[in-house]
Amino acid sequence: MGFLVMIREVSMAKAIRVVLLCVSVLWVVPKECACRSNFSRNSSSSSSSSLRPLRQRPSSVNVGALFTYDSFIGRAAKPAVKAAMDDVNADQSVLKGIKLNIIFQDSNCSGFIGTMGALQLMENKVVAAIGPQSSGIAHMISYVANELHVPLLSFGATDPTLSSLQFPYFLRTTQNDYFQMHAIADFLSYSGWRQVIAIFVDDECGRNGISVLGDVLAKKRSRISYKAAITPGADSSSIRDLLVSVNLMESRVFVVHVNPDSGLNVFSVAKSLGMMASGYVWIATDWLPTAMDSMEHVDSDTMDLLQGVVAFRHYTIESSVKRQFMARWKNLRPNDGFNSYAMYAYDSVWLVARALDVFFRENNNITFSNDPNLHKTNGSTIQLSALSVFNEGEKFMKIILGMNHTGVTGPIQFDSDRNRVNPAYEVLNLEGTAPRTVGYWSNHSGLSVVHPETLYSRPPNTSTANQRLKGIIYPGEVTKPPRGWVFPNNGKPLRIGVPNRVSYTDYVSKDKNPPGVRGYCIDVFEAAIELLPYPVPRTYILYGDGKRNPSYDNLVNEVVADNFDVAVGDITIVTNRTRYVDFTQPFIESGLVVVAPVKEAKSSPWSFLKPFTIEMWAVTGGFFLFVGAMVWILEHRFNQEFRGPPRRQLITIFWFSFSTMFFSHSKYAIIRVTW
Secondary structure, X not given: OHHHHHHHOOOHHHHHHHHHHHXXXXXXXXXXXXXXXXOOOOOOOHHHHOOOOOOOOOOEEEEEEEEOOOOHHHHHHHHHHHHHHHHHHHOOOOOOOOEEEEXXXXXXXXXXXXXXXXXXXXXXXXXXXXXXXXXXXXXXXXXXXXXXXXXXXXXXXXOOOOOOOOOOOEEEOOOOHHHHHHHHHHHHHHHOOOEEEEEEEOOHXXXXXHHHHHHHHHHOOOEXXXXXXXXXXXXXXXXXXXXXXXXXXXEOEEEEEOOOOOOHHHHXXXXXXXXXXXXXXXXXXXXXXXXXXXXXXXXXXXXXXXXXXXXXXEOOOOOHHHXXXXXXXXXXXXXXXXXXXXHHHHHHHHHHHHHHHHHXXXXXXXOEEEOHHHHOOOXXXXXXXXXXXXXXXXXXXXXXXXXXXXXXXXXXXXXXXXXXXXOEEXXXXXXXXXXXXXXXXXXXXXXEOOOHHHOOOOOOOOOHHHOOOOOOOEOOOEOOOOXXXXXXXOOOOEEXXXXXXXXXXXXXXXXXXOOOEEOHHHHHHHHHHHOOOXXXXXXXXXXXXXXXXXXXXXXXXXXHOOOOOEEOOOOOOOHHHXXXXXXXXXXXXXXXXXXXXXXXXXXXXXXXXXXXXXXXHHHHHHHHHHHHHHHHHHHOOOOHHHOOOHHHHHHHHHHHHHHXXXXXXOOOOOOOOOO
């Protein structure tokens, strides 16, 4: 490090001698002392790079910035980027003697204009581009970045499908919506809601984010019952038609994933339709906190629209650096509010600056070359030849991915999928005059009421029992989580699949009378329906041909395929079936159990004779008489009890036989045998 600084201060004549001296010294100096860096990154040893010929550092480096100026995010990002550029150029510990020059372009919220702006930036031989904020524009200009090998660092494009495999030069410096959708899914599961309606703007960010939400909910055995797409830039009339249609459906849980510049129109129309009353649940992604934070003052009318809404906001760790930056914001942009994207834009500039510092410390040089593919314009007047390929772009991208330092938003480090490590969100409840924090979400611990950074030292725990949130006030000032669904006004009755059995018909079978089925299982189900405080329209549908018992596995699969809403019958609960459907609590114990009809029995004084049949009683009586006769034959010659008139001897025989049924005799007759 000291050798490189020395060379810049000597003449070229002395430089050669100094280089030779450096090379000779490197043979005896320990490897650890050569070209140390203050920032951790994945690279090869710095000592090997010191053996390369030293290059002259440029006086300035161009970096592009592309986003929509006139937007909530753009109005916060522009002063933040300018402030970061000034701070980098004023810091003598970074890019010593090299000026960081940022060239701005306005994408004007247009994919075409954004692409043209990106091409204009590339003409200035930029080594990196910061932006855009729009995921749709990011998809388009990522192809430009791929062709010209220029790293593209976006502080606002949260679309999960912006993959590093398809776009190797794209890097998201903010949080990925993939994690935000996991946070929403965990909140839905925590609240016990199984079906939601997704309202989203019909662009790349909206569609792909909701698609991820659907996948996550499917793993939790929940689903998006309807996807309501809003055309970008839709007016209030179109939004009203959309909300009227979804209000006729069953679910009352709505997830709103739109743009911050026009998203408040959704709640304004919902308020006019009476959809912000009790029984409704509204969940907004990070666009709502961004819009509210960007307003200098949130008036009472706006807060009245949002009472009871639950929103998710990017969580950034509280630090002295963050507090200092927020204190400076009043001087940077006194008329506009502060949002998290300003901090992500600020950190993006510093990330490029620190990566450039490492890039030059490793004795790399910035060079550009012509792209032969861009010269084949077939006589077109478009001057694509003005675009050059950044030769060291791949190496510079690797340096950026290996950076590990702390910024305004917290630790800046990327995982193997090029996402920011330790993603976290703040769960807000909008009630009263300001949002209220009710908890946090992180992929380390799920939902919790403590700051995520305090849990990183503990083992990960996202179990259901570990999920915690503070009390939430829902629309209509309801403190208990709403049921989340109603019977739709235009809905169909509940479709109940019933096995059409030919054996053991006492469980369930076809019936000629309404409702068309009967049996023990039907009686239990009907009794449960009667306990509900609301009517349940239902239709029983027989499953099977009635000639043989149907397959119960196939019946369960029909429920999974949504051909039946419910299946009622003697369905055994087995592990394989529980993976796809939910069972009620078992109302028949397992084992050898047979259900048989019970006949009403009449009371009778002769009921004591029912345990045995007449034949059995006759045989029993015959044995008693036989025993009495044998005892009389053996005893009457010697035992005085068995002597006397014939009438007395007959009574004795009958009495002795009858008494053996109820008494245990203590004395036994002595039988004498004469040989």
